[in-house]
Amino acid sequence: MFELESMKLLLQAAQRLEQGFAGLPPFSPEQPDEQGLREVLFAAADRLRDNFPYFHPLYAGQMLKPPHPVARLAYMLSLWINPNNHALDGGRASSRMEKEAVAELAAMFGWSEFLGHLCGGGTMANLEALWVAGQERPGKTILASEQAHYTHNRISAVLRISYESVACDARGRMDMAALKARLERGGVGAVVATLGATGTGAVDPLPEILELCGRHGARVHVDAAYGGYFTLADNLGAAALRAFARIGEADSIVIDPHKHGLQPYGCGCVLFRDPAAGRHYKHDSPYTYFSSTELHLGEISLECSRPGASAVALWATQKLLPLVRGGELARGLAKGRSAALALFEKLRGDARFVTAFEPELDVLVFAPAAETAEEVSALSRRIFECAARRNLHVALAKLPGRFFSTAAAAVRDAGELTCLRLTLMKPEHEEWLGKIWEILDAATEDAGAGKR
Numbered sequence: 001m002f003e004l005e006s007m008k009l010l011l012q013a014a015q016r017l018e019q020g021f022a023g024l025p026p027f028s029p030e031q032p033d034e035q036g037l038r039e040v041l042f043a044a045a046d047r048l049r050d051n052f053p054y055f056h057p058l059y060a061g062q063m064l065k066p067p068h069p070v071a072r073l074a075y076m077l078s079l080w081i082n083p084n085n086h087a088l089d090g091g092r093a094s095s096r097m098e099k100e101a102v103a104e105l106a107a108m109f110g111w112s113e114f115l116g117h118l119c120g121g122g123t124m125a126n127l128e129a130l131w132v133a134g135q136e137r138p139g140k141t142i143l144a145s146e147q148a149h150y151t152h153n154r155i156s157a158v159l160r161i162s163y164e165s166v167a168c169d170a171r172g173r174m175d176m177a178a179l180k181a182r183l184e185r186g187g188v189g190a191v192v193a194t195l196g197a198t199g200t201g202a203v204d205p206l207p208e209i210l211e212l213c214g215r216h217g218a219r220v221h222v223d224a225a226y227g228g229y230f231t232l233a234d235n236l237g238a239a240a241l242r243a244f245a246r247i248g249e250a251d252s253i254v255i256d257p258h259k260h261g262l263q264p265y266g267c268g269c270v271l272f273r274d275p276a277a278g279r280h281y282k283h284d285s286p287y288t289y290f291s292s293t294e295l296h297l298g299e300i301s302l303e304c305s306r307p308g309a310s311a312v313a314l315w316a317t318q319k320l321l322p323l324v325r326g327g328e329l330a331r332g333l334a335k336g337r338s339a340a341l342a343l344f345e346k347l348r349g350d351a352r353f354v355t356a357f358e359p360e361l362d363v364l365v366f367a368p369a370a371e372t373a374e375e376v377s378a379l380s381r382r383i384f385e386c387a388a389r390r391n392l393h394v395a396l397a398k399l400p401g402r403f404f405s406t407a408a409a410a411v412r413d414a415g416e417l418t419c420l421r422l423t424l425m426k427p428e429h430e431e432w433l434g435k436i437w438e439i440l441d442a443a444t445e446d447a448g449a450g451k452r
C-alpha cells in the first residue's frame with residue numbers, strides 16, 4: 001500500500017549529490033552499528049503503526065494529505081547536506097530554490113513583485129502577516145470571522161494586538177453587514193479574509209471585503225493556508241470563483257504547501273504584495289550574512305534556522321507538478337471538490353441526515369437527523385466511532401445549529417452542535433466514494449441513527 005518503488009531512485013540521487021564533493025580529501029564518517037540501527041528503526045516502525053492510516057483514501061478526517069513521492073525523496077536527499085535556509089552561509093542552493101519556489105507560489109496569485117518566504121506552517125506564516133499588519137497600523141484592531149482559524153485570536157494575543165471576531169452568515173462566510181458596521185465604528189487596522197475555513201471550507205466574500213476595507217483604510221490579509229491552491233481548480237462555485245479571482249489584491253497572503261501542496265509538515269508560506277514590508281524585518285546579524293551580498297532569507301523572516309529540505313522538496317514538487325490550471329495538481333484539487341459535492345448530494349437525498357451548505361472546496365459537514373442538538377451530537381459521536389471500527393476515519397466538528405438549514409427547528413436554534421466533517425483532499429477520494437458511502441451507511445445503521 002505504501003509507495004516504495006521510488007525509494008530506489010534515492011540511492012542513485014544521493015550518489016550523484018555526493019559526486020559534487022568529490023574534490024575533498026577522503027573522509028570516512030563514523031558508521032552506526034548496523035544491528036543497533038536495525039533494532040531501533042524496526043522499533044520506530046512498530047511505534048509508528050499506532051496511527052490513523054492518513055495515506056489511505058478511507059482516511060477523510062483531518063487535513064492530512066500524503067506528501068508526493070517527489071517531495072518525500074527530495075526532502076530526504078537534501079538531508080545528506082541538511083541545509084539551513086536562515087542564510088546563504090547555511091544553504092546556498094536551497095535558499096535559491098526557496099526563492100524560485102516561492103516566486104511560483106506568488107505567480108499563482110498574479111504577483112511578480114512581492115516579498116515572501118517559507119516558514120514552519122500556517123500559524124507562523126499568519127503570525128508574520130499579522131505582525132506586519134500591526135506594524136503598519138499600530139494600535140488598531142484585527143478582525144476575522146468567527147469561523148476563522150483560532151490561531152488568529154491567539155497570535156494577536158501573542159503580538160498584543162487587539163482582536164475581534166465578526167459574525168458569519170448562514171453559509172459560514174463572514175457577514176458583510178456585520179463587517180460594515182464594525183468598520184464604521186473605526187479603529188480597525190486589518191481584516192483577515194479566510195479563503196477556505198478549516199471547519200467548513202467556506203470562502204469569505206473577498207470582493208466585498210476589499211471594497212469595505214478600501215473605504216475604511218484597513219489592510220486585507222488573506223488566510224488561504226488550506227484553500228489557496230484552489231485558485232487553480234476549474235470547478236469552483238460562482239461565489240468562491242469571485243473570491244479567488246481577487247486574491248492578488250490583498251496586502252498579504254498565507255498558503256500552506258504542507259496542506260494542499262503535497263509537502264511534508266513544516267512548510268508554510270507568507271507573501272506580501274509590497275516588497276517594502278521587508279523594512280519591518282531589518283536587523284543585523286553578528287554571526288551570519290557574510291558569504292554573499294545577495295538577499296539572505298533570514299533577513300526577511302522571523303524564524304532564524306529553517307529546514308532547507310522543505311524548500312528543496314517544494315521546488316522539486318513544483319518542477320514535476322507546475323502550479324498551472326489544468327495541470328495534475330489542479331486536477332487533483334478539482335476531484336476533491338467533485339467528491340465533496342457528490343457526497344453532499346447523496347446525503348441531501350437521505351432522510352437520515354441533515355446537511356449544511358453546499359461545500360465550496362473539499363470539506364463537507366453534515367449531521368444525523370434528530371429532534372434536539374444533544375441527540376444530534378450524541379449520534380454524530382456514535383457514527384464517528386462506528387465508522388472508525390469499519391476503517392473509515394472521519395472527523396467531528398462543533399458548528400452553529402443555524403448552518404444546518406434542513407434540521408429540526410430546535411437543532412437550527414442551537415448555539416452549537418457536534419456534527420460530522422469529512423476532508424476529501426486526496427484525488428483518490430473521488431474513486432473511493434462508493435466505498436466511503438457504503439461504510440457511512442453501515443456505520444449509521446450500527447449507531448442506530450434515523451431508521452429509514
Ligand SMILES: Cc1ncc(COP(=O)(O)O)c(C=O)c1O
Pocket residue numbers: 063120121122123124126149151194196197198223224225226227256268
Ligand atoms: C485556514 C487555516 N489557517 C491557519 C491554519 C494553521 O496552520 P498550521 O496548522 O499549519 O500552523 C490552518 C490549519 O489547519 C488553517 O486551516
